[in-house]
Amino acid sequence: MDRRPPEPESEEISLYVTTYYSLLRSTGEVRVRAFEEAHAFSGSSLHLGALSDVPDLSAFAYAAARLPDEMLDVEHVILGQSHELFEAAGYDVREWKIVKTRGRRRPLRYDGGRQLGVFIASASDIDDLVPILTAYQIEWNKMHERLRRACESAEALHETAKDAVALASALGVSVDDAQKLIDAIGPKRLERGSRALFEKRSDLKIRMLAASHSQYQRAAQRWWGGIEPSYIRKTEPRRPPVYFISSNTHAIANLVGGYAQSHTDEIVSWARREDPEGLGPEVDRAARTGDPTELAPLLYYLLRGYIHAAKDTKKMNEVRAFEAAQGLVHLSEPGHIDVDAQIAKLGEIDPKLIDPRLRIPGIERLVESDAVILNIDYPLGMAAYHLLSRVGQGVGDLRGIYVMGKAATLNGRVGDVMLSGVVYDEHSRNTFLLRNAFTARDIAPWLRHGSVFDNQKAVTVRSAFLQSKEYMDAFYSSGYTVLEMEAGPFLGGVYELVNPKRVPTDEIVHLSAHTPFDVGIVHYASDTPYSRRQSLLSKSLSFFGVDSTYACAIAIVRRILELEVKRLSDAG
Structure with a gap:
């Protein structure tokens, strides 16, 4: 090759x-x-x-x-x-x-x-x-x-x-x-x-101050130590099966927690009254359509402002209590490490309250599931490797690893979605080959404004500043079109979860054939370095980014629910 x-x-x-x-x-x-x-x-x-x-x-x-x-x-x-x-x-x-x-x-x-x-x-x-x-x-x-x-x-x-x-x-x-x-x-x-x-x-x-590799590992251990008490159960299986997601702290919670869906009237009334970011008329238009999928992106985006409009923490506590009743637990800065986590018990999710785009055939069987989703707020660079390695040591059956994050695109536009099957990692100089769990048809039904490109090649860079025009030209001429910061370290962690030795360096690493669990990597474009219309990293996604963010998150959660429903059906 x-x-x-x-x-x-x-x-x-x-x-x-x-x-x-x-x-x-x-x-x-x-x-x-x-x-x-x-x-x-x-x-x-x-x-x-x-x-x-x-x-x-x-x-x-x-x-x-x-x-x-x-x-x-x-x-x-x-x-x-x-x-x-x-x-x-x-x-x-x-x-x-x-x-x-x-x-x-x-x-x-x-x-x-x-x-x-x-x-x-x-x-x-x-x-x-x-x-x-x-x-x-x-x-x-x-x-x-x-x-x-x-x-x-x-x-x-x-x-x-x-x-x-x-x-x-x-x-x-x-x-x-x-x-x-x-x-x-x-x-x-x-x-x-x-x-x-x-x-x-x-x-x-x-x-x-005296940085060392062992200190990074100790930090990962402290982080897991803050999560483990909420993960371990008193009944068997004490360490339930896990679907691991690295994304953000809002998308998964909004999709499965149900608060925004069940408080639509209150959020819409607040938006009409306060007109946050000039979105009041758009909320009014979406509400009049009667289509919950039209209104949902606005509800999710505005929920944060709705919560923080209150002068105290009463509204936030109300949201957290509501979500906890649906099996969703938030863990803020576990172990004093600034990577928040969420645990969602699939058996406690209420199909009537989740985002309607997640209601797959057979979803009523989820009540039988003992699996959980462990979602973390995506870590920066090599921290992804340390944290995933520690998760792998602490959980029971690992059924899927899904990475969702921002990236720069060399051939697309802001708001597009890229799915890669090849990742070159600057840290290890490895080229990882994987069978991505997602294709364009998994994302496209939920994306309203952008485009989806699968079969892409990504580069995990060390830092946004540590790239030159010549280096990016070399990426592009070699067919690499996605620049991001976490996939390589995550895939290094995946390799060590399924192999008896440490991840190599400067090699082609095949993950396609012998990874016994699902692996999916999804990026949405936030930057366009080659665009003449927009300077690098100058555009904030704001509400515009909700479309691609939630299209990716919906695809990931649907994939998990489909796998779990199939597993339960096959088990009788």
Whole structure:
């Protein structure tokens, strides 16, 4: 077989990765500026303006969305794998404030002053975070220099920043780019952000606390330790059969939990009254059709806003109690690891309350099932390998592994769905061949706006920043059209679940013939690097993404229900 992985990797990117890993081995702090030259010359597709004097606001906005608002004050970033490591180094992170970002799920702690603690779950967090911090600092300092020349004071800059046209003139960028900066800082923080941009250059420092492979495994063990008490039963089988899904925390819950379906009138009334995101008229139109499949995507999308419109947690507690009665249990940050999980007992699902598109023939037999769905909030990169490996050690009969996530597409459009049978993994340099449980006909009936492409080839990348235009050209010329971050590590975990040895490196790995359970990988396109209409990673899916997200989730849950009903029917 002709094995042609999408190589060679850019020498500049390899040098960049080597640079930050070698420097972060230091026991002390490392200035981010030590990475700037290697970063700028890496040719990152996400930071094409790194070498230019003109600020690259797309790169800055991308980085800022994946860092907390408190970055305006942060000077020291500490990376660690556990509370114990932080505390041994003198950082009492248990007392620090929990902070979050808009674009990345990662446990963060802020001391209220100049220090940010970052919990890392795998090497992928390092590959993701270091380029983000470096891009942030490079672009911050470009803007600082230009704005100091253009404005007399921080107050003058604040007035300038209120108007995208004036800000564009001060920065020497387009009005659209100036608006990206305003959006990245946020209207509520515009005065603070303007002052910080005017008054100080960024001089971030990173310290990594003794990272080790065994610590990643210990973190996975703590995570499973937070799930296991809810998974194990008092009656036989104590460890019930499992269908494993990596997706998000809302799609599976909304499809099988039934809350939105049974509270349609309340959610519709709220949407008509409040008109969230201007969707009120669309909700009204869908409600008038009388077609529950027309209304369902809106109900699911608006449910979060409906819940959080209440000033207290009463509504959220009501939703969780309702779902628990349907056999669905939510586990938030099990083991203090920021990968939420859900357990759905198939035997307790109410067919009358689930999404109507899940009502397959024979669904009434589910009451006989002792199996569960274990759904986790998709982990980043190599964390997927560590967590799946631990799941495999802790569960009983594993009947299916399904991975659903976002990806960049080199030949499609945002909202399309891609199904791959070949995955090249940058981490292991393996090419995985699998018999994907899904084809286009499994997704297409539930997708209203996009297209479905099966028989695709995917590349699991180390980081969004660690890709150059030349590298992506190599992907495309080799027939690889999907860029994502989890499939390779998950498939490495699958290999070790069915083989007596560790996953190899730099080989063709056949999973098709001897994997005794279902394996399905489904991606929906959130980015189009080759599009001339849209810059890389600049489009938020928002409500537009609900269509492809739920089409994928429906296909996965239907597959599980069909397998389970068939198994029960065959058993008599």
